[in-house]
Amino acid sequence: xxxxxxxxxxxxxxxxxxxxxxxxxxxxxxxxxxxxxxxxxxxxxxxxxxxxxxxxxxxxxxxxxxxxxxxxxxxxxxxxxxxxxxxxxxxxxxxxxxxxxxxxxxxxxxxxxxxxxxxxxxxxxxxxxxxxxxxxxxxxxxxxxxxxxxxxxxxxxxxxxxxxxxxxxxxxxxxxxxxxxxxxxxxxxxxxxxxxxxxxxxxxxxxxxxxxxxxxxxxxxxxxxxxxxxxxxxxxxxxxxxxxxxxxxxxxxxxxxxxxxxxxxxxxxxxxxxxxxxxxxxxxxxxxxxxxxxxxxxxxxxxxxxxxxxxxxxxxxxxxxxxxxxxxxxxxxxxxxxxxxxxxxxxxxxxxxxxxxx
Amino acid sequence: xxxxxxxxxxxxxxxxxxxxxxxxxxxxxxxxxxxxxxxxxxxxxxxxxxxxxxxxxxxxxxxxxxxxxxxxxxxxxxxxxxxxxxxxxxxxxxxxxxxxxxxxxxxxxxxxxxxxxxxxxxxxxxxxxxxxxxxxxxxxxxxxxxxxxxxxxxxxxxxxxxxxxxxxxxxxxxxxxxxxxxxxxxxxxxxxxxxxxxxxxxxxxxxxxxxxxxxxxxxxxxxxxxxxxxxxxxxxxxxxxxxxxxxxxxxxxxxxxxxxxxxxxxxxxxxxxxxxxxxxxxxxxxxxxxxxxxxxxxxxxxxxxxxxxxxxxxxxxxxxxxxxxxxxxxxxxxxxxxxxxxxxxxxxxxxxxxxxxx
DNA sequence: CTGAAAGCGCTTACAG
DNA sequence: CTGAAAGCGCTTACAG
Numbered sequence: 054x055x056x057x058x059x060x061x062x063x064x065x066x067x068x069x070x071x072x073x074x075x076x077x078x079x080x081x082x083x084x085x086x087x088x089x090x091x092x093x094x095x096x097x098x099x100x101x102x103x104x105x106x107x108x109x110x111x112x113x114x115x116x117x118x119x120x121x122x123x124x125x126x127x128x129x130x131x132x133x134x135x136x137x138x139x140x141x142x143x144x145x146x147x148x149x150x151x152x153x154x155x156x157x158x159x160x161x162x163x164x165x166x167x168x169x170x171x172x173x174x175x176x177x178x179x180x181x182x183x184x185x186x187x188x189x190x191x192x193x194x195x196x197x198x199x200x201x202x203x204x205x206x207x208x209x210x211x212x213x214x215x216x217x218x219x220x221x222x223x224x225x226x227x228x229x230x231x232x233x234x235x236x237x238x239x240x241x242x243x244x245x246x247x248x249x250x251x252x253x254x255x256x257x258x259x260x261x262x263x264x265x266x267x268x269x270x271x272x273x274x275x276x277x278x279x280x281x282x283x284x285x286x287x288x289x290x291x292x293x294x295x296x297x298x299x300x301x302x303x304x305x306x307x308x309x310x311x312x313x314x315x316x317x318x319x320x321x322x323x324x325x326x327x328x329x330x331x332x333x334x335x336x337x338x339x340x341x342x343x344x345x346x347x348x349x350x351x352x353x354x355x356x357x358x359x360x361x362x363x364x365x366x367x368x369x370x371x372x373x374x375x376x377x378x379x380x381x382x383x384x385x386x387x388x389x390x391x392x393x394x395x396x397x398x399x400x401x402x403x404x405x406x407x408x409x410x411x
Numbered sequence: 412x413x414x415x416x417x418x419x420x421x422x423x424x425x426x427x428x429x430x431x432x433x434x435x436x437x438x439x440x441x442x443x444x445x446x447x448x449x450x451x452x453x454x455x456x457x458x459x460x461x462x463x464x465x466x467x468x469x470x471x472x473x474x475x476x477x478x479x480x481x482x483x484x485x486x487x488x489x490x491x492x493x494x495x496x497x498x499x500x501x502x503x504x505x506x507x508x509x510x511x512x513x514x515x516x517x518x519x520x521x522x523x524x525x526x527x528x529x530x531x532x533x534x535x536x537x538x539x540x541x542x543x544x545x546x547x548x549x550x551x552x553x554x555x556x557x558x559x560x561x562x563x564x565x566x567x568x569x570x571x572x573x574x575x576x577x578x579x580x581x582x583x584x585x586x587x588x589x590x591x592x593x594x595x596x597x598x599x600x601x602x603x604x605x606x607x608x609x610x611x612x613x614x615x616x617x618x619x620x621x622x623x624x625x626x627x628x629x630x631x632x633x634x635x636x637x638x639x640x641x642x643x644x645x646x647x648x649x650x651x652x653x654x655x656x657x658x659x660x661x662x663x664x665x666x667x668x669x670x671x672x673x674x675x676x677x678x679x680x681x682x683x684x685x686x687x688x689x690x691x692x693x694x695x696x697x698x699x700x701x702x703x704x705x706x707x708x709x710x711x712x713x714x715x716x717x718x719x720x721x722x723x724x725x726x727x728x729x730x731x732x733x734x735x736x737x738x739x740x741x742x743x744x745x746x747x748x749x750x751x752x753x754x755x756x757x758x759x760x761x762x763x764x765x766x767x768x769x
Numbered sequence: 770c771t772g773a774a775a776g777c778g779c780t781t782a783c784a785g
Numbered sequence: 786c787t788g789a790a791a792g793c794g795c796t797t798a799c800a801g
Contacts, residue, residue, distance in 0.1 A: 063559075065793090065794055065795085066794060066795060067794080067795095075771075075772085076771070076772045076773075077772090077794090077795080077796095078771070078772055078773080078796085078797095079771060079772075081795070081796065082770095082771085084795095085796090089770060089771090090770070090771085091770060091771085094770080094771085106529075106533075108530060108533035108534050109534065109794080109795070110474070110533075110534065110536060110793090110794060110795075111534050111536070112469070112470045112471075112473035112479065112793085112794080112795085113470075113474050113777095113795035113796085114794080114795055114796075115470035115777090115795090116468070116470040116471050116474050116776095116777050116778065116779080116793090116794080116796090117776075117777050117794075117795040117796040117797075118777085118795075118797075119796085119797090120796095121470065122534075123513075130495075130499050133495040133499075133698070134698065136495075137488075137491040137494075137495060140514065140516070141488050141516050144514055144515055144516045145516060148515065148527070151534075153513050153515070153531070153534070153535060154514055154515070155481075155511050155512065155513050155514075156498065156502055156512055156514050157502055157506065157511070157512070158498070158499050158502045158503065169506070171464075171466075172466060173511070175421060175464075175466035175468075176466050176467065176468065176469045176480075176509075176511070177469055177511060178468060178469070178470065285701065285702050289704070314702045314703065315702075318703060319704070321679055322704060339698075340491070340697075340698065340699060341698060341699035341702045341703075343643070344643050344669060344672045344673075344699045344703075345672065345676060345699075345702075345703055346647070346676030346679070423777090423778055423779085424778060424779060425778080425779095433787075433788085434787070434788045434789075435778090435779080435780095435788090436780085436781095436787070436788055436789080437786090437787060437788075440786095442779095443780090447786060447787090448786070448787085449787085452786080452787085467778080467779070468777090468778060468779075470777085470778080470779085471777075471778035471779035471793090472778080472780075473779090473793090474777090474778080474779070474780090474792095474793050474794065474795080475778075475779040475780040475781075475792075475793050476779075476780045476781075477780085477781090478780095
C-alpha cells in the first residue's frame, strides 16, 4: 500500500509528477486539460493520477490561480420552493464542471446586507454568484458584488439592466397561455387574482391575462380582478369576494399557486365543485399544487434549467479566453411548461347562457 | 484612496502587518482570536483591519492550516421540504461562525455515489459534512467519508451507531403525543397510515401511536392500520379503504403530511366534513399543511435547530483543543413541537355511541 | 512539447 | 507578548 502514495495523507501534484517522471507543470497541464501535451505523456500522467487517486485541492488552485471553482447562490428563504429547484439545477451543473456550490441565506431587509455579501465574496473569492428574487433586485447586494468585482447572474429579476446577465422565463406569455386554455374550455367570465405590486411577476402575469382576454374580445370586469399578495389567505379572501357576486366567474386564474390553493379551499367550503362549478388555475407548480384534490392546472417555471444556464454563463465568463458577450445573449429567456391537471375543465353548457362576448 | 491599500486588489495580511507595524504572525493571532496578544497591539491591528477592510482569504487559510472553514451538506433532492429548513439553519449558524456551507445534491442510488463523495471532500477538504436522510443511512457514503477522514454528523439517521454523531427528534414520542391529542378530543376509533418500511421514521411513528392507544386501553383494529409510502396517492388510497368500512374511524393519523393531505382530499370528495365527520392529523408540518383547508394538525420537526447543532458539533470537533466527546453527547435529541390546527376537533357526541373502550 | 522558478496569502513550528 | 522562516499545493510567467 505504501507504493500508492504516502499512507494517511492524500497525494499531491508532486507525488504524481515524481511517479510519472514529469514536472508538476506538466501534471498541471494534464489536469487542466491544456492543449500541447504529448498524448503519451498525458496518458502516463492520467494513469498515475488514477493510481494515486490524486485530486487537486481547491484551496491550492484557488490561491495560486485566478479561479476558485466556487459558485455562490444567494437566496432569501421565504421563496424556498423556488430555491429548491434552482439549487438542484445549479449543484448538478457545478458537479459536471468540477465546481462547487456555496449557498447563503440572506434576509432581504437586513441592514448589514451589503456587508454580509462583501464578507462572503472576499473570503470565498467565488468565480460567480447567482441571485434569486428578491435579492436579485436589491441594489445593495448588486453594489456589493460590483465593488468586489464578482461576476453575477440574476434569476428572474424584475427588469433587465444593460450589461448585467440574467436568466428568466416569459411570465406574460405563460399567463396568456393559461388564460387561452381557460378560454378554449369555453370560459368567458374569468377572474384574475393579482400578486403584490412590488413583485415584477405580478404585473407581467396580469398583462398576459389581459392580452389573452383582449385577443378574444372578452371584457375584463374590474369586479373580477382582485388584489392578492401571493399567499394562501389572500386567495381565500379573493374567492369570497368573487363568489359572493350575483354573477360569478366560472374560472379563476390566480397569480400563483398559493393563492389558487386558497381559492380551491374557499370554493370547496362553499360547496362548489371544482372544476365542475369553478375552474381554477395557478402559476408556479409548487409542491402543494399536486398535493390537493383536484390537483392544480398551473405553469412550471424552468427553474432547474435557468440555474444550469446561470452556472454556465458564470463559468464561461471566467475562462481567460472568454469572448465579449453580446447584449442579447446576456439576457436569456427559457421556455416554460403548461401543466394541465384536473382543476380546470370545460364550461358546463347551462352556465354559459349569458355570454359576455361583445 | 491609495492609502487604503492597493487600489483594485484586496488587502492581504502583509498590508495589515505593514500598516500596523507588526509581523504577519501577530495579525494572524488577532484574526484568529488567539490569546496572548497585548490589548493595545490587538486594538491597533483591528483598526487597520477595519481601515483596509481586510478579510482573510479562505483558500490561503485552508492551504496553510488545518481548517477550511467549509461545511458540506449532502442531500437527496426528493426530501426538498426537509432540506430547506435544515439548510436554513446550517447556513445561518455557519455565517455566525465564519464558516460557509457547500451543498451537493446526490442521488441515493447512484452507482458512483462513493466516488462523488470522495471527489467532493478531497477537492474541498471540508471541516465536516452533514448528511440528511436517506443519505445518512447509506453505507457507501459513510465509508467514503471515513476513508477521506472527514468528520460528519447524521441528521435523523435510522439508528444511532457508536461513535458516530447524530442529531434527531423523538419520532415515537411525537406520534404518541399526536395520538394522545386525538384521544383527548374523544376519539377512540383512530386509524393510522404507516410510512414505507425502509424508513426508520415509519416504524417509530407507528410505535408511538400504538403506545398511546395501549396506554388508554384502546384497541387497535388492524383494519384501521393501513400501509402507505409517504406520498399523497397512498393517503388517498388508504382513505378510500378506511372510509368504505361499515364502521368508520372518526380520526385518521397519517404518518406524514403528504398522506394526510391525501386523506383530506379523499374525505372531501366523499362529502365528509373535516374535522366535523373526520379528524385528520399529519406529521412534518410541510409547507402544504397550511395551504389547505382546514390546515393540518401536525408535528413540526426542529429541523432548523437540528442543523445548527450539527454545525456546532462539527466546528467543535475541528478545534485543536477538542475534547473527547462522550457517547451520550454524540447523539442529540431535540424537542419537537405539536402544531394543532383545524383538521382535528372534538368528537361529535352522537357518533360516539358504540364505544370500543374495554 | 516540457520544465525551473517564483509566488499566491495564509498557518505552523519554533525561537526568543 | 512577538517575530522570522518555512511551507501548504497549486498556477503563472517565462524560458527553451
